[in-house]
Structure formats: C-alpha cells, structure tokens
Amino acid sequence: MSKRKQFSNSNLLTLPVFYILLSLTTQERHGYDIMKQVEHDSNGKIKLGAGTLYGAIKRMLEDKLIVEGSSEHARRRYYKLTEKGRSIFNNQLERYNQAVEIARQKNLFAKLALAYV
Amino acid sequence: MYETINISIPKKAERIFGLFLSFYPKVYRQKFGNEMRLVFYEMYQEEILTNGKIRFGFWIWQFSDLSNNALKEHVDLIEKKGIKKYMQQTFNINKYNIFGVILLLPAFIVFCIDLGSRIIQGDLVHYNRPVYKLLSHTPLYWTPVLFVWVIIFPLLAVGINLIPIITKAVKDRDHLKSKTFIKQNFTTLLILTFGLFFVLLVKYHDFAPCMVHGILKVGFGQLDHIVEVCRKA
Numbered sequence: 001m002s003k004r005k006q007f008s009n010s011n012l013l014t015l016p017v018f019y020i021l022l023s024l025t026t027q028e029r030h031g032y033d034i035m036k037q038v039e040h041d042s043n044g045k046i047k048l049g050a051g052t053l054y055g056a057i058k059r060m061l062e063d064k065l066i067v068e069g070s071s072e073h074a075r076r077r078y079y080k081l082t083e084k085g086r087s088i089f090n091n092q093l094e095r096y097n098q099a100v101e102i103a104r105q106k107n108l109f110a111k112l113a114l115a116y117v
Numbered sequence: 118m119y120e121t122i123n124i125s126i127p128k129k130a131e132r133i134f135g136l137f138l139s140f141y142p143k144v145y146r147q148k149f150g151n152e153m154r155l156v157f158y159e160m161y162q163e164e165i166l167t168n169g170k171i172r173f174g175f176w177i178w179q180f181s182d183l184s185n186n187a188l189k190e191h192v193d194l195i196e197k198k199g200i201k202k203y204m205q206q207t208f209n210i211n212k213y214n215i216f217g218v219i220l221l222l223p224a225f226i227v228f229c230i231d232l233g234s235r236i237i238q239g240d241l242v243h244y245n246r247p248v249y250k251l252l253s254h255t256p257l258y259w260t261p262v263l264f265v266w267v268i269i270f271p272l273l274a275v276g277i278n279l280i281p282i283i284t285k286a287v288k289d290r291d292h293l294k295s296k297t298f299i300k301q302n303f304t305t306l307l308i309l310t311f312g313l314f315f316v317l318l319v320k321y322h323d324f325a326p327c328m329v330h331g332i333l334k335v336g337f338g339q340l341d342h343i344v345e346v347c348r349k350a
Contacts, residue, residue, distance in 0.1 A: 031152050032159045049182030050153045050160070055189060058149065077152055 007063045013092050017056050019046055021065065021081065021089040028069035028080035031057070060085065126161045130171070137180060140187035142194050142207055210304050213277050217308035220274040223266035224315040227257060231322070241326035267319050275312035278305050324348065 007013065013021070016038070023029060023037035034057075035048050048056075057079065060066045065085030069078040081089070103109060134157050138150055157179070164175050195203045204210040230252065234245035252258040257266065282305060285292045292298060299306065318325065324347050331343035 031156045035156065035160075049178060049186075050156045051182040051184075051186030053156070054149045054153055055186040058145070058190075076155070 007060070007065055007088055012095075013088070014056075015042075016046060016048060016052060017060065018089070018092060020048075020053075020056055020060070021085060021092075024066060024079060024081045025086070025089065028078045030076045030078050034079070126158055130161060133176070134179070137183040137187075140184055142187075142190055144194070144206075145190050208304055209301055211281055213281050214304045214308055217274040217278045217305075217312065220270040220277070221308065221311055221315065223257065224271050225311070227263070227267055228315065228318065230257075232326075235326060241330040242323070267315060271312040271315040275309055275316075278308045278312070281305055 007017070019038040019042055020034055022041055023034050029037065031050075031053060035050075035053055038046055038048055057066070061068075061079075063084075064082055065088060066079045067082055069080040134154065138146060138153060141150075160179075161171065161175075164171055191203075191207070194207070198206070230248070231244060234248040235241045235243070238245045249258070256262055282293075282302060285302075295301075327347035328343060331347060332340075335343070
C-alpha cells in the first residue's frame, strides 16, 4: 500500500496546512482559534471544518511540525510550531516570495489588473 | 486571540454531531473527539449569531466535511495497521465472523435470486419457473447440494459464531448482560441473525412471500384469512 507523503521541504504544503502553520507563527493556539485565524488570514476564502482542521493537525503532529503547547484550560489543547515546522513553513514562504518577485519583474500584476478591468 | 465562552447547544444538535463523529475510527475519536466537539459548539453558536438560525447548509457542510475526513482516517488506519488489525479493532470482526460470512454466501445468493425472480415475474407467491429451470443445471441449485447451501452452511455459520460469545460468557458471566454487549458483538449477532433467518426461510419460503403478497393485496384487516391460505401454499 502507498504511504502518505510526509511533510518536507521539497513537498508543497496544501493551502489549509500553510495557513494553519501561518496562524501558529506568532503564538500557540487552540483548534477554534486556528480556524478563525485561518479564515481571517485568507480573507474568508478558507473556512476549515472541524474534520479538515483536526485531520491536518493530526498529520502535522505525526510529522512533528507542531506539538501540544501549554494549556490553561483542561478541556482545550493548544498547539505550537516546532523548529521543523517553522523551517518547512519558511521554506514554503520563500518559494511564494520568489514566485511573487518573478511575477513582479514580468509586470504580471499590472497585466492581471488590466485583465479584470 | 479568539476566546471561547461557555456554550450550550440543543441536545438534538449534539446527538447529530455525535453521529457524524462516530464515523471516525475509535482511536481518532479518543484523541480528538472532545476538541472537535468543542469546536463544533463554537461553530454552531457562530452560525446562530451570524444567520439567526441554523441553516440546512450548515448541516450539509458538517456532514460533508466530517464524513470525507473520517473516510481518510479509516484509509490511513488501514495503511498503518493492515486490513486484519483494522477489521478487528474497528468492526470487532474476528475469524469466526469471516468463516460465517463465507458459509452464508451461497444461501444469500440463492435468496437474492429467488426473491428477485419472484419480484420480476410480479408474483411473490410462486417461484419463477423459467429462472428455476435455468439455474437447476448449476451447482447452486442441484437438489442435494442445495440442501447444503441453504441449511447445513447457515447452521454451521450459526454454530461457529456462537463460539466467541460462549467463550466470552464463560470467562465473564456479566458480559451477556453488559450495556456494550451488542456493540462489541454486532457483527457476530448479525451473522447469527442471518444464519437463523436463512434456516427459517427454508421452512417458510412459500409461506413468507405468500403473506407479503396477501398483506399488500388486502391489507392487515384479513390477516387470519391470509395466514390460513398461506399455510397451504
């Protein structure tokens, strides 16, 4: 049987995972907090359900991109980035940054704006 | 930061979410079930605050999200543990159940063919002669062998599947009375039910469809008369 691809610097992160990691870059958060932050950061384009959210959290925990943080509430689990998670996120961010830079050099943003006029 | 507040939601909504959550493997539910429940409560509250009520689309979204991801978790579990351990842990399926299913398969096929052909001919009371004539040349319908498929094998399936129940009952007498008895032995009980059903069907294979036909035709009002007629069927 095929094994699930682990998160690594060479694999592209899915958008939900990227945004979850983004939400954890500044502070540790619990599930609902992550959900709302992702919705905010994506301007409402990504709305995670509980199933998608915790499916992603489970895989990130298994691959040690995140760990459980300190918890003030007994019922709540908080999550935070590990060094590996931060490294993979930064790597992904760098890729996006390079793509944006190339697009800027080719003046694609202006062309894109014209296309919508 | 998005803070949580004390939230209570209707019992019915809790039960529906609980049902969706039950799609997930037990191991997953034990680890993330509580958190997912809390997140659901907050989503429910937010839906009410935003839209004044719970829209049908909210439930569609919940069902779609949870069932889709539950399926992925089951696939993930199969990849990690292998199909044998997965079946044992998720469905409480043991080797007796597998033998039972194999033993019941011929009777099940005969039953489906018989019922289907009676429905196609539009007469539940009598067997479908052309279909029977065609299949009588196959091993499935040879007379002495048919006896094996529809009586011996189901009885064996019942006998074999009583073994785990009796074994557990001998070790722990309270097992039969426990609240989780049906849940822990669901597959075994299902096989026992079908096994006994097929054995009974051999005796009543004309009586049963005759009853159904009679009830569909005249209703329950003349049940005594229907029973009397079908006894002679």
